[in-house]
Amino acid sequence: MSERIREKLNILADAAKYDVSCSSSGGTRKNDNKGLGDSHASGICHTYTEDGRCVSLLKILLTNHCIYDCAFCVSRKSNDIERAAFTVEEVVSLTINFYRRNFIEGLFLSSGIFKNADFTMERLLKVVKKLRLEERFNGYIHLKTIPGASEELIREAGLYADRMSINLEMPTEKGLKLLAPEKSHEDVKRPLGFVQNQIVQFNDEKKLIKSTPKFVPAGQSTQMVIGATPETDKDIMHTADAFYKNFSLKRVYYSGYIPISHDNRLPLIGTQPPLIRENRLYQTDWLMRFYGFNVNELLNDANPHLDVDIDPKLSWALRNLQFFPIDINVAAYKMILRIPGIGVSSAKKIVQARKFGKLRIDQLKKIGVAYNRAKHFIKCADTPYQLKDYQGTQIKSFILAESQSKYLKNDVQQLILF
Amino acid sequence: MIYVIDGSLESLLCAVFEWFERKPGKIMLQLEKYYQPDAFTTEFHVYKDRKKADRVWTGLKKKLDRGWMRRFYCTFLSESAQAYSSLFEFTCYIFSNPAGSEGNYGNAHVLAVAQTARKVEREKHRMEAFIRFQHSADGIFYCVIDPDFNVLPLIMNHFKNRYADQQWIIYDLKRHYGLYYNLEKAEEVNLTPEEEKNLQKTTGELHAIKENLYATLWKDYFKSTNIAARKNTKLHVQHVPKRYWKYLTEKMDT
Numbered sequence: 169m170s171e172r173i174r175e176k177l178n179i180l181a182d183a184a185k186y187d188v189s190c191s192s193s194g195g196t197r198k199n200d201n202k203g204l205g206d207s208h209a210s211g212i213c214h215t216y217t218e219d220g221r222c223v224s225l226l227k228i229l230l231t232n233h234c235i236y237d238c239a240f241c242v243s244r245k246s247n248d249i250e251r252a253a254f255t256v257e258e259v260v261s262l263t264i265n266f267y268r269r270n271f272i273e274g275l276f277l278s279s280g281i282f283k284n285a286d287f288t289m290e291r292l293l294k295v296v297k298k299l300r301l302e303e304r305f306n307g308y309i310h311l312k313t314i315p316g317a318s319e320e321l322i323r324e325a326g327l328y329a330d331r332m333s334i335n336l337e338m339p340t341e342k343g344l345k346l347l348a349p350e351k352s353h354e355d356v357k358r359p360l361g362f363v364q365n366q367i368v369q370f371n372d373e374k375k376l377i378k379s380t381p382k383f384v385p386a387g388q389s390t391q392m393v394i395g396a397t398p399e400t401d402k403d404i405m406h407t408a409d410a411f412y413k414n415f416s417l418k419r420v421y422y423s424g425y426i427p428i429s430h431d432n433r434l435p436l437i438g439t440q441p442p443l444i445r446e447n448r449l450y451q452t453d454w455l456m457r458f459y460g461f462n463v464n465e466l467l468n469d470a471n472p473h474l475d476v477d478i479d480p481k482l483s484w485a486l487r488n489l490q491f492f493p494i495d496i497n498v499a500a501y502k503m504i505l506r507i508p509g510i511g512v513s514s515a516k517k518i519v520q521a522r523k524f525g526k527l528r529i530d531q532l533k534k535i536g537v538a539y540n541r542a543k544h545f546i547k548c549a550d551t552p553y554q555l556k557d558y559q560g561t562q563i564k565s566f567i568l569a570e571s572q573s574k575y576l577k578n579d580v581q582q583l584i585l586f
Numbered sequence: 587m588i589y590v591i592d593g594s595l596e597s598l599l600c601a602v603f604e605w606f607e608r609k610p611g612k613i614m615l616q617l618e619k620y621y622q623p624d625a626f627t628t629e630f631h632v633y634k635d636r637k638k639a640d641r642v643w644t645g646l647k648k649k650l651d652r653g654w655m656r657r658f659y660c661t662f663l664s665e666s667a668q669a670y671s672s673l674f675e676f677t678c679y680i681f682s683n684p685a686g687s688e689g690n691y692g693n694a695h696v697l698a699v700a701q702t703a704r705k706v707e708r709e710k711h712r713m714e715a716f717i718r719f720q721h722s723a724d725g726i727f728y729c730v731i732d733p734d735f736n737v738l739p740l741i742m743n744h745f746k747n748r749y750a751d752q753q754w755i756i757y758d759l760k761r762h763y764g765l766y767y768n769l770e771k772a773e774e775v776n777l778t779p780e781e782e783k784n785l786q787k788t789t790g791e792l793h794a795i796k797e798n799l800y801a802t803l804w805k806d807y808f809k810s811t812n813i814a815a816r817k818n819t820k821l822h823v824q825h826v827p828k829r830y831w832k833y834l835t836e837k838m839d840t
């Protein structure tokens with residue numbers, strides 16, 4: 169018995185790992201029934217894989233049997249791999265036993281499509297219902313919405329899940345059609361929109377009737393695979409921006425494509441996944457969500473690709489030197505946020521601290537500003553007088569020379585591939 | 587002038603009280619256990635007085651919001667001599683300046699308290715993440731730790747809320763005390779050296795088999811969920827520094 173469960177876990181965790189989302193944040197469930205578990209608003213990473221990704225949830229497929237044949241997916245019908253399926257009880261027992269030992273924050277359950285969408289969704293629903301109702305489990309549950317499943321099933325699942333997600337897979341409709349002709353972005357938008365409407369409706373009701381149950385309290389997310397199809401960074405981030413806006417998504421994930429197929433529409437097996445590019449996309453995503461940047465400022469027709477050697481905030485600054493230097497003792501918070509080398513927490517400290525007197529270089533350093541980077545863009549109380557204005561390219565070379573950029577070394581290897 | 591305190595919160599607060607009574611100018615704060623008298627500096631032993639300590643604490647609460655009171659407490663739990671000095675200076679600064687002065691990150695003591703508190707909060711968060719319970723034959727889930735800072739008081743509520751329906755013990759081997767949750771409330775426990783040793787052994791054949799299965803499954807999972815093509819050991823170790831590996835089931839050899 170234990171051998172079989174090990175085998176299943178290996179197969180079904182392996183197949184689930186390409187979904188990079190592992191966030192357990194935004195959960196609001198409190199343990200007020202003296203049951204098991206509660207959700208930590210900011211989420212907890214209980215460990216990290218050897219590739220440095222957070223492990224917060226038990227991320228598995230219910231089954232890797234699938235009736236579809238999406239070229240980019242390991243579970244595709246035509247792929248010759250071992251197949252397995254968990255029973256509902258097995259998933260519940262694994263989740264509970266891992267949770268009790270403090271291995272995980274909860275469950276991330278996805279599945280290949282067996283028989284049809286409704287049949288699959290129904291099984292996923294059984295698992296979450298059993299966890300919540302029978303086991304009184306208040307930990308985090310991230311559930312995949314199966315495109316094409318009936319609205320009733322999706323709605324019911326939303327009563328028990330904290331987060332739901334559907335992956336866009338490819339950043340554009342064209343890219344998706346190329347690799348998965350049976351799929352379309354429309355199939356993703358419909359259920360995303362449905363869940364989004366329900367969330368709004370439940371929240372409205374909650375204002376009137378306190379006992380209204382929670383509905384997907386941690387919101388929805390999606391994932392795009394990067395580097396399998398030839399989209400530009402601009403395509404990718406504009407799609408992300410539209411989905412953030414239209415469906416109030418909590419997160420968009422960017423997953424560098426790991427070659428798993430000999431299909432000649434796809435990068436060859438053995439090709440390095442585009443990790444630096446992925447990292448730059450995440451940085452751009454952060455700039456849009458937390459730093460007040462508009463996607464067009466970062467990526468537009470003149471600049472459809474992110475720089476590989478420097479981060480997108482620095483790129484933007486170098487293209488827009490007319491805004492600098494910024495006097496950190498008077499500038500608005502939202503301008504301070506735009507200075508390379510200053511993050512959200514330093515920016516907040518600066519606006520608090522400057523009420524007590526003009527800030528000097530040594531204070532900025534202590535506060536946590538990356539001064540060697542920031543110095544090209546700021547003025548403070550004791551900034552040395554500078555005779556000449558440097559060009560963007562010069563500043564860039566100063567910064568690159570100074571920073572032992574962790575990416576720089578890898579870049580050489582990366583650049584060959586592009 | 588040297589103020590000698592015993593390292594308790596009470597003694598620290600009393601030191602502040604005494605300083606304001608006497609205004610001796612610049613002083614150094616020293617912990618009793620490290621203190622070595624010399625012939626050149628005058629010393630002052632701070633005696634603990636609950637009332638004085640309470641007055642300082644209440645005074646602080648009037649000037650600082652909950653976030654800052656928490657930072658104060660966290661910095662205290664770091665147990666370092668440097669942190670006690672920072673807290674002392676910080677408190678004197680807060681009492682001598684108008685409301686809102688804690689926002690002055692240009693001040694070295696304000697910054698020191700904020701930064702130390704952050705380190706302690708990080709250790710607290712790591713314990714919440716890295717603790718791994720084992721289910722023992724007597725039905726209790728237990729775990730031993732030796733955190734850098736004294737974080738048990740900070741993690742108690744988290745574990746109490748989360749594991750409300752299971753008995754658990756988290757024991758700090760470095761500080762020789764632990765928390766025991768008995769399904770009703772969590773309380774402090776102290777064990778004899780003998781008991782401490784026993785706590786670190788797995789008990790009972792039957793349970794060992796079940797515990798081993800879950801440990802194995804978890805290790806399997808840890809391997810399966812990794813993507814070899816993305817291997818990044820540097821990042822991995824940055825997130826899970828080696829000194830925490832001893833806690834982690836997934837890092838244990840079979």
Ligand code: SF4
Nearest residue numbers: 234236238241244280
């Ligand atoms: S439907 Fe999902 S599981 Fe099935 S092949 Fe496509 S991506 Fe893979």
